[in-house]
Structures are given as C-alpha cells and as structure tokens.
Amino acid sequence: MSLLVVGTVAFDQIETPFGKTDKILGGAATFIGIAASKLEVNSGLVSVIGSDFPQEYIDLMESHKLDLSGIKKIDEGKTFFWSGRYKNDMNTRETLVTELNVLENFEPQVPENWKNPEVLMLGNLHPSIQKSVLNQLETRPKLVILDTMNFWMDQTWDELMDVIKEIDILAINDEEARQMSKEYSLVKAAKKILSMGPKTLIIKKGEHGALLFNQNNVFFAPALPLEDVFDPTGAGDTFAGGFAGYLAKTKNYSFENMKRAIIYGSALASFTVEKFGVERISELSQKDLAHRLEVFKTLTNFDIELD
Amino acid sequence: MSLLVVGTVAFDQIETPFGKTDKILGGAATFIGIAASKLEVNSGLVSVIGSDFPQEYIDLMESHKLDLSGIKKIDEGKTFFWSGRYKNDMNTRETLVTELNVLENFEPQVPENWKNPEVLMLGNLHPSIQKSVLNQLETRPKLVILDTMNFWMDQTWDELMDVIKEIDILAINDEEARQMSKEYSLVKAAKKILSMGPKTLIIKKGEHGALLFNQNNVFFAPALPLEDVFDPTGAGDTFAGGFAGYLAKTKNYSFENMKRAIIYGSALASFTVEKFGVERISELSQKDLAHRLEVFKTLTNFDIELD
Numbered sequence: 001m002s003l004l005v006v007g008t009v010a011f012d013q014i015e016t017p018f019g020k021t022d023k024i025l026g027g028a029a030t031f032i033g034i035a036a037s038k039l040e041v042n043s044g045l046v047s048v049i050g051s052d053f054p055q056e057y058i059d060l061m062e063s064h065k066l067d068l069s070g071i072k073k074i075d076e077g078k079t080f081f082w083s084g085r086y087k088n089d090m091n092t093r094e095t096l097v098t099e100l101n102v103l104e105n106f107e108p109q110v111p112e113n114w115k116n117p118e119v120l121m122l123g124n125l126h127p128s129i130q131k132s133v134l135n136q137l138e139t140r141p142k143l144v145i146l147d148t149m150n151f152w153m154d155q156t157w158d159e160l161m162d163v164i165k166e167i168d169i170l171a172i173n174d175e176e177a178r179q180m181s182k183e184y185s186l187v188k189a190a191k192k193i194l195s196m197g198p199k200t201l202i203i204k205k206g207e208h209g210a211l212l213f214n215q216n217n218v219f220f221a222p223a224l225p226l227e228d229v230f231d232p233t234g235a236g237d238t239f240a241g242g243f244a245g246y247l248a249k250t251k252n253y254s255f256e257n258m259k260r261a262i263i264y265g266s267a268l269a270s271f272t273v274e275k276f277g278v279e280r281i282s283e284l285s286q287k288d289l290a291h292r293l294e295v296f297k298t299l300t301n302f303d304i305e306l307d
Numbered sequence: 308m309s310l311l312v313v314g315t316v317a318f319d320q321i322e323t324p325f326g327k328t329d330k331i332l333g334g335a336a337t338f339i340g341i342a343a344s345k346l347e348v349n350s351g352l353v354s355v356i357g358s359d360f361p362q363e364y365i366d367l368m369e370s371h372k373l374d375l376s377g378i379k380k381i382d383e384g385k386t387f388f389w390s391g392r393y394k395n396d397m398n399t400r401e402t403l404v405t406e407l408n409v410l411e412n413f414e415p416q417v418p419e420n421w422k423n424p425e426v427l428m429l430g431n432l433h434p435s436i437q438k439s440v441l442n443q444l445e446t447r448p449k450l451v452i453l454d455t456m457n458f459w460m461d462q463t464w465d466e467l468m469d470v471i472k473e474i475d476i477l478a479i480n481d482e483e484a485r486q487m488s489k490e491y492s493l494v495k496a497a498k499k500i501l502s503m504g505p506k507t508l509i510i511k512k513g514e515h516g517a518l519l520f521n522q523n524n525v526f527f528a529p530a531l532p533l534e535d536v537f538d539p540t541g542a543g544d545t546f547a548g549g550f551a552g553y554l555a556k557t558k559n560y561s562f563e564n565m566k567r568a569i570i571y572g573s574a575l576a577s578f579t580v581e582k583f584g585v586e587r588i589s590e591l592s593q594k595d596l597a598h599r600l601e602v603f604k605t606l607t608n609f610d611i612e613l614d
Contacts, residue, residue, distance in 0.1 A: 089491055184396055187534040208515040211532060220606050222527040225518060227494040259609040290613055299527050300607050302566045306597055 002042050003248040004114050004141070005032045005241075006133045007123020008103065009047040009071060013083040014276060016090065016231050024277040025057045026082065028123040028147070031234040034282055035241025035268045037064035038289060041248050044114040046070035046133065048106045050078040060282060069111045077102035090229045091206065110136040119248040121240065122146040122167070127159040134166055143253055145169040145244050146198075147236075153179055165197040168253075171240055173204045186211060187218075200258065202243070204236055212262050217255050221262045222300055224270040224292070231276045235269045238281055242268035267292040309349050310555040311421050311448070312339045313440045314430020314544075315410060316354040316378060320390035321583060323397065323538050331584040332364045333389065335430040335454070338541040341589055342548025342575045344371035345596060348556050351421040353377035353440065355413045357384040367589060376418045384409035397536045398513065417443040426555040428547065429453040429474070434466040441473055450560055452476040452551050453505075454543075460486055472504040475560075478547055480511045493518060494525075507565065509550070511543055519569050524562050528569045529607060531577040531599070538583045542576045545588055549575035574599045 012026030033043045044067040051073065061068060083097040108129055120141040122130040130146060144167040152160050153176070164170060170193065174186060180196075181189035190201050190213040203211045207229070209222040242265035243258075250257055270292060274280045319333030340350045351374040358380065368375060390404040415436055427448040429437040437453060451474040459467050460483070471477060477500065481493060487503075488496035497508050497520040510518045514536070516529040549572035550565075557564055577599060581587045 185534055185536070187532045205515070208512070209529070218532060218606060219609070220529040220532070221609075222516070222529065225494050225525060225527070227492055229492070260611050263609055263611060293611055293613055297611065297613075299525060300609075302526075302528075302570055302607075304567050304570060304600055304604065306600055306604075 002118045003036050003121065003244055004044050004046065004110070004117035004119070005029045005036075005121045005123065005244075006046040006108055006130065007032060007121070007125065007147075007237075008080055009045065009049050009053070010080040010082055012233055012277060013081070013097070014231055014233055015085040015096075017086070017088050018228070018230050019276075021276050023081065025060065026233065026277055027080065028237040028240075030061065030278060031237035031272065031281070032121055032123065032241035032244065033061065033066045034064050034278055035238040035265075035272075036245030036248065037066065038268060038281070038284055038286075039242065039245040039249050039264065041245040043067065043245070044070055044111065044117070046108045046110055046114075048072045048074060048080075048102045048108075050102045051075050053079045060278075064282065067111075067114070070109065070114060072109065074102045084233070086232065090232055093232075108133050108136075115139075117141050118251065119143045119244055120145070121244045122163075123237070124149050124152075127152055127156050127163045131159070131163040131166075134163070142251070143168050143244075143247055145171060145240065147171050147240060148176070150176055150179055161196065167198055169200040169202060170198040171202040171204065171243070173206070173236070177201075177203045190218075200255075202262070204239065206232070206235075210239065210262055210266065212255075212258055214255055219255070219259045219262065221259075221266045222296075223266060224295065224299065226270065226273065229273045232273050233277065234281075235272050238272040239265040239269040241265070263293065263296055267296055309425045310343050310428065310551055311351050311353065311417070311424035311426070312336045312343075312428045312430065312548075312551075313353040313415055313437065314339060314428070314432065315387055316352070316356050316360070317387040317389055319540055319584060320388070320404070321538055321540055322392040322403075324393070324395055325535075325537055326583075328583050330388065332367065333540065333584055334387065335544040335547075337368065337585060338544035338579065338588070339428055339430065339548035339551065340368065340373045341371050341585055342545045342572075343552030343555065344373065345575060345588070345591055345593075346549065346552040346556050346571065348552040350374065350552070351377055351418065351424070353415045353417055353421075355379045355381060355387075355409045355415075357386040357409045358382045360386045367585075371589065374418075374421070377416065377421060379416065381409045391540070393539065397539055400539075415440050415443075422446075424448050425558065426450045426551055427452070428551045429470075430544070431456050431459075434459055434463050434470045438466070438470040438473075441470070449558070450475050450551075450554055452478055452547065454478050454547060455483070457483055457486055468503065474505055476507040476509060477505040478509040478511065478550070480513070480543070484508075484510045497525075507562075509569070511546065513539070513542075517546065517569055517573065519562075519565055521562055526562070526566045526569065528566075528573045529603075530573060531602065531606065533577065533580065536580045539580050540584065541588075542579050545579040546572040546576040548572070570600065570603055574603055
C-alpha cells in the first residue's frame with residue numbers, strides 16, 4: 001500500500017480564453033492519483049461523491065489502478081462542484097460557483113487495508129479532516145505531505161498549526177507562504193514556516209516554477225515554458241501527485257531524491273495544462289513522460305567546471 | 308580589444324525600504340563594465356558625463372581596468388541623473404526624477420583603438436545612437452548584444468526594428484517582450500521576436516530568473532532566492548555585463564556556452580542587489596564569485612537517468 005491520498009473528487013466547469021467545458025471530472029485527489037499512476041504507484045483515494053457521479057468517471061479512475069474503496073458515495077447527495085473562469089493571462093482566475101454539497105459533512109474513513117501507507121498525501125481540506133486521517137492510521141507513514149490554502153489560514157489557524165506539527169512536507173503556493181509567514185521574501189518565509197513544524201517546504205510559483213527548502217538546502221525547479229497554457233486547473237495537484245508518487249515509488253526521502261521528485265512533478269504538471277481537466281494527463285504514455293523529462297534536463301542543466 | 312560597451316554613466320539616487328542614498332554612481336555602462344571586469348575582461352566604455360562627475364568615480368572605474376577614453380566629458384554640462392523609489396515588494400519602482408542633461412545630445416564616438424571589438428554591448432539608448440555605434444566600427448564584432456525598453460518601442464519603433472536586424476542577441480525583460488511581440492506567452496513572444504532579426508533572445512524575469520531562446524533551443528536560469536533584496540538597481544545591467552563578459556572572454560558563441568554565460572550573469576547580478584549601487588559588485592572577489600557559482604549549481608542541478 002504505497003500512496004494514500006485524501007482530497008476532493010469533484011465536478012469542474014472551466015472557462016478559459018480557449019473555450020468552455022461542461023461539468024468535467026476534477027478534484028485534487030483525482031489529479032494526484034492519476035499523476036501518481038503514471039509512475040506506476042498504487043494509490044488509494046479517500047474522498048466523498050454524490051449519486052450524480054457517473055460510472056464513466058469511476059471507470060476512468062479505476063483504469064489508472066486507483067483504489068476507490070475509500071471513496072464514500074452519498075446516495076442522497078450531490079458531488080462537490082467548482083466553476084471558474086481564467087483571465088487572458090491564465091494566471092488569475094475568478095471562482096464563479098462553489099457548491100460544497102457532499103463535502104460539507106465529509107468524514108473521511110480510511111479503509112482497513114490502507115492504514116499503513118508508505119506515503120500520505122493530505123490534500124487541501126479542513127485541517128481537522130486532515131488530522132482525523134492521520135489519527136486513523138495504524139503506523140506513521142514514512143512521509144506525510146500536506147497541502148492547504150489561504151482560507152484555512154484565515155479561518156482555522158490553530159487547527160492548521162496543530163496538524164502541521166505532525167507532517168514532513170508542506171506544499172503551498174508563494175502567496176500562501178507569504179500569508180502564512182508574514183514575510184515577503186520567500187527565503188525568510190521558508191525559514192519561518194520550517195520553524196512551525198514541517199521539515200521540508202515546497203513553494204509552488206505556478207509558471208515561475210517551484211522551490212524546495214529544508215533547513216540547509218534549497219532547490220529550484222522551473223516550470224516548462226509553454227506556447228499555450230490551455231487550462232491550468234489541476235496543475236498544482238498533478239505536481240503534488242508526481243512528487244508524492246515518485247517518493248512513494250523510490251522510498252528514498254533524501255533531499256537529493258526530493259529534487260528528482262520535484263522534476264517529475266513539474267514534468268507531469270506541464271502536460272495537465274495542455275488540455276482541459278484530466279484529458280491530457282490521463283492519456284499520457286511513458287514515452288511522453290520520458291521525453292518531457294529529457295526536455296527539463298536540457299532546459300536547466302549546464303556545465304561549469306569549478307576548482 | 309574584447310568588449311565595447313555603449314550606455315549611460317549616471318548619478319542614481321535610490322530609496323528602498325532599507326534606506327536612501329545620496330547621488331551615487333550608476334548607469335548601465337558602469338554596471339556592465341564592472342561586471343565584465345570580474346571575469347577579467349578588458350572593456351571600453353562609450354558614454355558621456357558632465358563636469359560634475361567626480362574624480363573618485365573615475366578612479367573607481369579605472370581601478371576595474373575600464374578604458375574610459377570613449378567617455379566624453381562636457382564641461383558646461385551635468386551628468387545624467389535618475390532617482391527612484393522601490394515599493395515594499397522591491398519588484399515595482401517609481402521614477403521620481405529623470406534629468407537627461409548631457410545625455411540629451413549624446414553623440415557616441417568610438418575611439419580608434421576600439422573599432423574592432425570582439426563583442427559589442429549596446430546598452431538601452433535611442434536606437435539611432437545604437438546604430439551609429441555599429442556604423443563606426445571597422446569590422447563587424449563576433450557578437451552584438453542589444454538592450455532596449457518600452458519607451459523606444461513606443462517612440463521609435465521603426466528605428467528600433469532597423470537596428471535590431473543587425474544584432475545577434477536581444478536582451479529585454481518579460482514585459483518588454485510581451486509589448487514587442489503583442490503575445491502574452493513568452494514562448495510565442497520569443498518566436499515572433501526571433502523573426503524580427505536577432506538570432507538569440509534573452510528574456511529577463513527579475514526575481515524569476517531568465518530565459519534564453521534561439522530557433523531550436525530554450526534554457527532557463529533561475530535568480531538566486533535571496534533573504535533580502537537590498538537594491539535591485541543595476542541587476543539587469545550586471546547580468547548583461549556578466550553574460551557579455553563571459554562570451555568575450557571565452558570567444559565561444561555556441562548555445563551551450565551562452566548557457567554558462569547566463570549563469571555567470573545571474574551569479575554576478577545576485578551580488579549587485581545585496582547593497583546599494585555598485586558597492587557590492589565592485590568589491591567582489593574571485594572567491595566570492597566561485598562560491599556563488601557553486602550555489603547556482605546546487606540550486607538547479609539534478610540527476611535523473613533516462614534510457
């Protein structure tokens with residue numbers, strides 16, 4: 001049982017300068033699980049859906065070998081729904097609709113056979129829900145990664161601080177890191193946040209890449225410069241799924257290996273933005289991924305010999 | 308005669324959240340020349356100053372082996388003066404004063420012994436001034452690099468297009484690249500700009516690093532994540548000076564070597580922002596630079612073996 005993922009499974013409706021979708025498959029856990037599946041990692045999802053969730057999406061997720069036994073189906077409920085519109089620059093988005101639906105009373109239940117995962121990925125949810133999942137496990141995972149957002153910093157700071165003490169890696173974006181630390185400089189922000197509990201911090205900067213910090217080291221991974229960003233939805237979750245998946249697969253939690261994991265995450269995320277929703281990432285071949293990793297090497301590697 | 312630099316020599320007065328300076332030494336040519344001197348490159352400067360330019364600054368520039376014979380001193384004139392204030396985030400700045408003074412009627416004159424430079428760096432000036440320098444040379448340099456800005460795109464588009472056809476490398480920032488190409492995506496912007504004449508394009512993204520493009524390749528160099536950016540003034544010019552200087556020194560104009568040059572430029576620029584004006588970069592030792600280059604390697608290099 002290698003990667004346990006707790007997070008949303010959702011319907012997304014997305015508008016970009018390139019077009020508009022109907023309600024399509026979305027949700028953090030969905031993107032994380034599918035991304036990890038591309039690294040041949042066995043993932044279990046803990047989430048909740050309504051009776052409106054179509055068999056077609058269940059089939060798609062199961063075709064990626066995701067174990068859905070931890071996803072509760074509420075017969076009288078509707079699936080979490082998010083709708084948003086991206087501006088022309090694709091960097092800012094406006095939320096049009098958020099219907100929590102079955103997510104409102106979500107009480108995660110970890111299936112018996114998933115109580116000893118190698119890696120635990122706690123997707124962006126109420127910190128008490130994240131904590132409850134940790135508490136349900138029989139053994140402490142080798143690695144616990146947590147995502148959160150501004151909303152929980154504003155509304156549930158104490159609960160957030162409480163769960164953050166128990167994790168290994170916090171993965172947030174630059175704006176969130178600044179809010180959390182009250183520091184503008186990301187280097188200063190990282191120092192402060194690392195003193196709050198996590199041993200490692202990932203700061204996601206969207207099109208500007210990602211930074212990985214621990215007490216003594218810093219690593220920078222660029223995002224791939226793309227001709228068109230078609231739909232950024234799910235890019236951050238794909239990145240997290242690739243990162244967590246690579247570590248769950250290799251079982252090596254050194255900083256050097258986390259660098260590799262970040263590059264895998266970045267490479268996978270660069271596919272997600274090429275089409276709407278999970279379309280591009282779900283059809284991705286091993287050959288596509290290997291080629292993209294090669295592109296990342298070319299993009300950043302240089303040889304300067306120093307004495 | 309390896310690197311000829313045409314650009315401003317100026318007084319800057321700078322206000323940041325960390326403090327305020329009197330009139331201090333500034334100007335693009337100053338930063339470019341000093342940066343190149345750190346790579347032991349022999350630079351000649353073409354510029355103009357007024358009678359108010361102090362001997363102390365002349366001495367400082369000459370101590371970096373800059374050949375100032377191409378700097379004209381106008382006895383009845385005052386040196387170009389710029390004053391600006393940086394906001395708290397250090398990313399946006401407000402110009403408080405711009406006094407062109409002797410720059411208003413600047414007619415660059417390339418000294419006889421500088422008419423065959425290996426590399427020519429055309430700093431951000433009126434495109435006709437940039438062109439006039441190119442026309443004064445006896446042999447075409449191995450490499451011509453040009454910097455420009457929004458103002459010249461707005462005011463002197465035709466003259467800019469005219470000089471851009473004759474250069475090798477254009478170095479501008481992301482905002483300028485978007486304005487010049489009318490494309491938001493930097494990849495699309497790069498394609499369009501490369502069709503306007505330059506064989507290579509550098510897009511400077513400030514704290515987000517820099518991109519290097521030619522017809523078939525792209526390379527990304529991060530900026531060093533810093534605890535404090537004390538004063539960003541001159542960082543872009545230091546970067547350009549390090550880039551041009553490295554190429555003038557190594558005389559290898561391949562894309563692979565330009566990657567190294569970008570890293571040297573980024574490393575040098577990371578010092579400039581640590582203090583006001585040229586203070587940090589001018590006192591820089593070879594050991595400091597070698598150490599910083601090592602930090603850049605650690606920051607970006609990863610090893611992923613692919614078949």
